[in-house]
Amino acid sequence: MRCDRLWTDARVLTMADGGRAAAINHGLVAARDGRIVFAGPADGAPAFAAAETIACEGRWITPALVDCHTHLVHAGNRAGEFEARLEGASYEAIARAGGGIVSTMRATRAASEGELVASALPRLDALIGEGLGTVEIKSGYGLNLAAEAKMLRAARRLGVERRVRVTTTFLGAHALPPEFAGDADGYVDHICAEMLPAIAAEGLADAVDAFCEGIGFSPAQVERVFAAARALGLPVKLHAEQLSNLHGAALAARYGALSADHLEYLDDAGVAAMARAGSVAVLLPGAYYFCRETKLPPIAALRAAGVPLAVATDCNPGTSPLTSLLLAMNMAATCFRLTVAECLAGATIHAARALGLGAECGSLEVGKSADFAIWNVESPAELVMAMGANPLHARVWKGE
Numbered sequence: 001m002r003c004d005r006l007w008t009d010a011r012v013l014t015m016a017d018g019g020r021a022a023a024i025n026h027g028l029v030a031a032r033d034g035r036i037v038f039a040g041p042a043d044g045a046p047a048f049a050a051a052e053t054i055a056c057e058g059r060w061i062t063p064a065l066v067d068c069h070t071h072l073v074h075a076g077n078r079a080g081e082f083e084a085r086l087e088g089a090s091y092e093a094i095a096r097a098g099g100g101i102v103s104t105m106r107a108t109r110a111a112s113e114g115e116l117v118a119s120a121l122p123r124l125d126a127l128i129g130e131g132l133g134t135v136e137i138k139s140g141y142g143l144n145l146a147a148e149a150k151m152l153r154a155a156r157r158l159g160v161e162r163r164v165r166v167t168t169t170f171l172g173a174h175a176l177p178p179e180f181a182g183d184a185d186g187y188v189d190h191i192c193a194e195m196l197p198a199i200a201a202e203g204l205a206d207a208v209d210a211f212c213e214g215i216g217f218s219p220a221q222v223e224r225v226f227a228a229a230r231a232l233g234l235p236v237k238l239h240a241e242q243l244s245n246l247h248g249a250a251l252a253a254r255y256g257a258l259s260a261d262h263l264e265y266l267d268d269a270g271v272a273a274m275a276r277a278g279s280v281a282v283l284l285p286g287a288y289y290f291c292r293e294t295k296l297p298p299i300a301a302l303r304a305a306g307v308p309l310a311v312a313t314d315c316n317p318g319t320s321p322l323t324s325l326l327l328a329m330n331m332a333a334t335c336f337r338l339t340v341a342e343c344l345a346g347a348t349i350h351a352a353r354a355l356g357l358g359a360e361c362g363s364l365e366v367g368k369s370a371d372f373a374i375w376n377v378e379s380p381a382e383l384v385m386a387m388g389a390n391p392l393h394a395r396v397w398k399g400e
């Protein structure tokens, strides 16, 4: 069989079969036209005629990592807020006093698209440097049409500047902009009637998200955004149950959400609703850690119900200034008690599913994009165990 490139003498974790496939000790991976044509044991593999053969010297190959929840594009600096919180101020109090998301909004509105791209690149490069192949990037710091569209264009441009797959999510319902102070319903009307249709018409968003929370938007308001998204044929996801239980995950499930994210305050009914809808639970241990949250997401219940668990950085300037998906995996293991296998599936196959990309990436299976990472580790558990180490040997994206 002809292929462009062949990686031999590798140990391979394909993450096929929803992450359950066994590790392959003497494996090889073959790519042609950017797609995987074989990933499996060398024994019994077809004979390949490859333009180039790369010997991996026993290194581990996993799918390239997928970060399925980030706010990578933003301007400004919230270090002062970090200091204030260390001195006792709460996240809610800072938000109510005009800091928080709205302070990043001001800086983001003032930045040009090029400035947003330039300031996001170091964050993106940190993730890519750890074997990332796909990243989701949300808007939500513009909070008017021009600035939200600017953020999403900047996000799309990042996928041109670097060899990485970028999916974009419109998060207009992230916080209330000052123009609509005291009129959240008016802002939601504006999102549904003006912003979302224009964003969709320009093809700027692959999905629609909202922040369902006391300091964000009510379930009734989120439902109006979801209905507008559905009318435009856009899939939804939701920041749900991060600080309190407003039953957002169950609402998202009713709209067939790709995922519900955070979920510390999720209850049993929410777990059951997510399981029925097939929504992915996106766990964000960086925000849990950084906010010194103590309420754990209901991992055992999610596991028992068969809800796929993803792990993401939530990279954002206020609650999770984290640009390492490997560290997010470590935190998911240490703080949330995920197993190594769950962490690895959470940052690959389940994360791809949370983006609606389950057929395109996240596992090494014939026909999928040849996106993978080659690691200098003795066992995949090291990828989850280490804090601050980067054992990446090489990253392959679309077969190169």
Ligand code: DI6
Binding pocket: 100, 101, 104, 174, 211, 239, 242, 287, 314, 316, 317, 318, 319, 320
């Ligand atoms: N939940 C979060 O943790 C972030 N957004 C959200 O809806 C916080 C964003 C920020 O503080 O800038």
Ligand code: FE
Binding pocket: 069, 070, 071, 239, 314, 316
């Ligand atoms: Fe977030």
